[in-house]
Amino acid sequence: MSKNYCPILGTLGYILSPDRTSVLMTHRIARKEDEQYGKYNGLGGHLEANEDVAAGMIREIREESSLEVTEMQLRGTVNWTGFGPHGEDWLGFIFLITGFRGTPLAQNEEGFLSWIPLKEFSRYPMWEGDRFFLPLVFDGDPRPFHGYMPYENAHPLSWSFTRL
DSSP: OOOOOOOEEEEEEEEEOTTSSEEEEEEEOSOTTOTTTTOEEOEEEEOOTTSOHHHHHHHHHHHHHOOEEEEEEEEEEEEETTOSTTSOOEEEEEEEEEEEESOOOSBOSSEEEEEEEGGGGGGSOOOTTHHHHHHHHHSOOSSOEEEEOOEETTEEOOOEEEEO
């Protein structure tokens, strides 16, 4: 008998600069015990029980950067099985934020925020699996992607996705 699939629901957002050449990333260096310590990541987190995924993404962006989202698109979803520190499954809703008001914080409770040129993404430390789906976030294809990436021991085993 297989285990029930009960993923943790989360959001992950990539905020484009007004000139669309850079993306706001968090350099996670605030807590050494953080499983993402040292990595660069988009902004986001757990979905709360009383919100839809868009409201959850907007809340996370506000909490982590102080920016107010004015325009965003759902770029896709990723089903990460075995991803969490204890092998938890995650289902992530990936957004591209193309409009906002305000000035981002210099840092938050996770680390420092900085604008990373899109052309230099590959030079920064991030989750190994992010390199598979990030091109789909920024490729301009209007169709959302829906990916599956099983993990084991903090490494992706494979990657597949569907676009319709």
